[in-house]
Amino acid sequence: MSDEYDVIVIGAGPAGENVADRAVRGGLSAVIVEERLAGGECSYWACIPSKALLRPVELAAEVSRVPGLETTPIDTRAVLARRDEAVSGYDDAGQVRWVESVPAAFVRGRGRLDGPRRVVVDLPGGGERVLTARHAVVLATGSVASVPPVPGLREAKPWTSHEVTAAASVPGRLAVIGGGVVGCEMAQAMHGLGARRTTMLVRGGGLLDRMEPFAGELLAESFKESGIDVRLRTGVERVERPEPGGEVTLHLSQGPPVVADEVLVATGRKPAVRGLGLETVGLPQDRPVEVDDSLRATGVADGWLYAVGDVNGRNLLTHMGKYQGRACGDVIAARAAGARDDLPAMRASADGAGPPQVVFTDPQICSVGRTEAAAREAGFRVRAVEYDLASVSGAYLLGDGYRGRAKAVVDEDRGVLLGVTFAGPGTAELLHSATVAVIGEVPLERLWHAVPSFPTVSEVWLRLLETYGL
Ligand SMILES: Cc1cc2nc3c(=O)[nH]c(=O)nc-3n(C[C@H](O)[C@H](O)[C@H](O)COP(=O)(O)OP(=O)(O)OC[C@H]3O[C@@H](n4cnc5c(N)ncnc54)[C@H](O)[C@@H]3O)c2cc1C
Numbered sequence: 368m369s370d371e372y373d374v375i376v377i378g379a380g381p382a383g384e385n386v387a388d389r390a391v392r393g394g395l396s397a398v399i400v401e402e403r404l405a406g407g408e409c410s411y412w413a414c415i416p417s418k419a420l421l422r423p424v425e426l427a428a429e430v431s432r433v434p435g436l437e438t439t440p441i442d443t444r445a446v447l448a449r450r451d452e453a454v455s456g457y458d459d460a461g462q463v464r465w466v467e468s469v470p471a472a473f474v475r476g477r478g479r480l481d482g483p484r485r486v487v488v489d490l491p492g493g494g495e496r497v498l499t500a501r502h503a504v505v506l507a508t509g510s511v512a513s514v515p516p517v518p519g520l521r522e523a524k525p526w527t528s529h530e531v532t533a534a535a536s537v538p539g540r541l542a543v544i545g546g547g548v549v550g551c552e553m554a555q556a557m558h559g560l561g562a563r564r565t566t567m568l569v570r571g572g573g574l575l576d577r578m579e580p581f582a583g584e585l586l587a588e589s590f591k592e593s594g595i596d597v598r599l600r601t602g603v604e605r606v607e608r609p610e611p612g613g614e615v616t617l618h619l620s621q622g623p624p625v626v627a628d629e630v631l632v633a634t635g636r637k638p639a640v641r642g643l644g645l646e647t648v649g650l651p652q653d654r655p656v657e658v659d660d661s662l663r664a665t666g667v668a669d670g671w672l673y674a675v676g677d678v679n680g681r682n683l684l685t686h687m688g689k690y691q692g693r694a695c696g697d698v699i700a701a702r703a704a705g706a707r708d709d710l711p712a713m714r715a716s717a718d719g720a721g722p723p724q725v726v727f728t729d730p731q732i733c734s735v736g737r738t739e740a741a742a743r744e745a746g747f748r749v750r751a752v753e754y755d756l757a758s759v760s761g762a763y764l765l766g767d768g769y770r771g772r773a774k775a776v777v778d779e780d781r782g783v784l785l786g787v788t789f790a791g792p793g794t795a796e797l798l799h800s801a802t803v804a805v806i807g808e809v810p811l812e813r814l815w816h817a818v819p820s821f822p823t824v825s826e827v828w829l830r831l832l833e834t835y836g837l
């Protein structure tokens with residue numbers, strides 16, 4: 368039996384859900400195929416649980432900086448219970464209802480391409496269902512944690528983002544491999560929730576190595592003060608775990624071995640393309656699905672295949688996947704109707720400019736656009752200005768010992784911002800102002816008239832512009 372829909376979406380994460388929503392709004396029929404839980408990685412094992420675990424840790428740090436307030440030890444059981452509530456007890460009934468309300472059809476099973484416009488779904492109870500698409504198939508299968516080939520690591524059954532965000536208890540001693548976003552957020556969450564010894568093993572020379580260097584430095588300082596042991600330029604050479612679930616020993620490129628109760632691998636992600644049938648449509652099977660700005664897969668005859676979210680490797684962030692999903696759903700509907708398909712909203716043109724991102728640590732690390740180094744490498748004539756956030760009245764009022772820094776990267780030829788980074792408590796909500804300025808290419812002379820309220824942290828905008836010379 369074959370069911371025909373205008374659009375078939377494989378993967379019900381944030382990116383896939385947005386494609387279906389927009390395609391249906393555009394007058395098409397859609398079906399979403401999901402192997403596990405509607406809502407995707409983000410809802411159950413990534414953004415939502417990680418932030419539920421981090422929020423009390425961040426709040427406790429903020430309270431400790433305000434004289435007159437008492438911090439009490441965090442009730443870890445209550446935090447884990449709230450995390451469980453945030454992930455709806457790993458039950459996707461609410462999300463499935465939302466999909467059906469779009470309305471789009473929902474099929475639970477593992478989808479794979481089987482030639483042009485044809486998807487075979489392996490059903491959970493056995494058997495298959497064949498779906499065919501009149502207009503488009505959209506891959507929205509996300510990504511999976513990659514575990515490096517360190518001898519003994521895989522056998523030690525390390526935690527990845529899945530296990531750490533779903534942890535039923537906090538390990539006494541935790542070793543974290545990797546100093547990127549997952550490593551930093553989860554090291555701080557577990558440490559703040561009661562890990563006695565947290566050791567970060569970072570191959571490179573700093574934390575968050577894709578951001579402005581000062582951001583990682585500030586974070587490393589905060590981690591050290593809170594008792595997290597950050598070891599830079601330290602590779603993991605061999606791992607031993609003689610008893611399943613017992614102590615783990617990590618042998619390092621320098622220094623004595625680290626012994627821990629759990630090891631978290633946070634060394635990046637790879638696209639979820641295994642078994643997806645890419646070879647049946649002539650695409651390579653071991654890399655992100657390359658797309659153009661309309662999210663259409665390159666190199667597929669007749670242009671019926673699209674890919675959104677983590678699986679295309681452009682920007683591994685929920686909000687960017689959703690943004691791509693909106694553009695993709697709209698462009699598919701336009702092409703199906705034979706209407707104009709080149710409207711600005713139908714292109715994910717912000718993908719290449721450096722996505723907005725908040726790292727929800729204490730201090731928060733927020734960035735959008737290009738770093739100074741990336742802007743110079745791209746050939747822009749650049750001037751960068753920095754400002755000490757602690758000197759802004761609004762920041763001072765947030766607490767004693769406030770530490771933070773802001774940096775703006777200016778395109779000297781056009782007088783617009785190429786990138787902005789804020790590192791400091793209370794800066795997450797400030798990031799969107801920077802996103803508007805960078806993506807909107809607001810001339811600095813115009814930005815001068817966007818007067819920040821006193822006394823808010825936003826006043827750093829005024830100080831950055833003054834430092835630049837306005
Ligand atoms: C610990 C952690 C924290 C994060 N925190 C943030 C954050 O705070 N903010 C942020 O913006 N980003 C965050 N991210 C990144 C974010 O989770 C991803 O960018 C986002 O989930 C990608 O969405 P997606 O729809 O592309 O894929 P996913 O959310 O991964 O969804 C893909 C879906 O496809 C399904 N699927 C896969 N293969 C098949 C198949 N063959 N058939 C059927 N279904 C299939 C999967 O089961 C899954 O449900 C975090 C990531 C991690 C690991």
Ligand SMILES: NC(=O)c1ccc[n+]([C@@H]2O[C@H](COP(=O)([O-])OP(=O)(O)OC[C@H]3O[C@@H](n4cnc5c(N)ncnc54)[C@H](O)[C@@H]3O)[C@@H](O)[C@H]2O)c1
Pocket residue numbers: 515516544545546547548549550552569570571575576603633634635636683684724725726727
């Ligand atoms: N708040 C957020 O926005 C948020 C939170 C978590 C994750 N995410 C997204 O999820 C994605 C994955 O996060 P991540 O932290 O796993 O990846 P990442 O790419 O941010 O960091 C991985 C780190 O591991 C290091 N590394 C790679 N291979 C290694 C090896 N063999 N040994 C030691 N170190 C190694 C890298 O140098 C890098 O510092 C990111 O792209 C991020 O955008 C976002």
